[in-house]
């Protein structure tokens with residue numbers, strides 16, 4: 001997967017060099033390029049913003065630097081993602097959708113956002129999707145890019161050493177993950193559920209499914225409602 005990120009703070013994306021994403025870049029699973037939007041300005045101050053038409057507080061990102069930047073990468077097969085409080089709520093289902101794309105382009109807004117004409121113009125070239133992490137407002141889109149790229153990259157073939165872990169993790173099957181334990185068996189007076197040390201894999205799998213159902217019912221009943229139709233009689237007996 002090819003990913004282009006345009007931002008006025010390219011150093012904000014340095015964490016993407018670490019850990020699994022760094023490995024994914026090393027193996028070629030992810031071809032990530034972060035570019036400073038100011039490279040597409042031509043004045044001495046490298047200006048990327050200006051006052052909003054119609055007045056109001058703050059500044060708006062000028063269209064021309066964005067136009068020139070996006071001209072260098074967008075093709076009809078690209079998907080332009082614009083982090084925005086007005087965007088589609090990012091979730092695991094969207095991460096799976098994005099993991100199937102061949103070319104993602106992120107336009108990181110700052111200030112009060114990007115001149116709307118940039119998105120309108122880009123929609124004549126490729127698909128455009130505003131995306132939000134949730135119902136809160138950040139200073140800009142870079143944090144959203146870090147979150148989206150980590151969630152998507154770990155879904156790319158070959159990035160996770162054990163692809164099976166994708167099947168068990170929270171939100172994978174619509175439920176939260178069962179609680180996890182490791183050595184020692186006794187820690188500060190707290191033991192480990194005996195079933196997990198029984199070696200009976202069928203019973204362990206059932207216990208984990210029950211725990212996932214109960215945990216989801218308690219902490220995220222909205223998720224349980226979404227996957228209720230997929231539950232079998234044994235699941236319903238647990239609830």
Ligand SMILES: COc1ccc2nc(C(=O)O)sc2c1
Pocket residue numbers: 083084085108109110111112113114131132133134135136137138139140141144
């Ligand atoms: C100006 O660019 C912004 C500003 C706030 C913001 N908040 C986001 C969120 O996902 O919450 S994305 C985003 C982009």
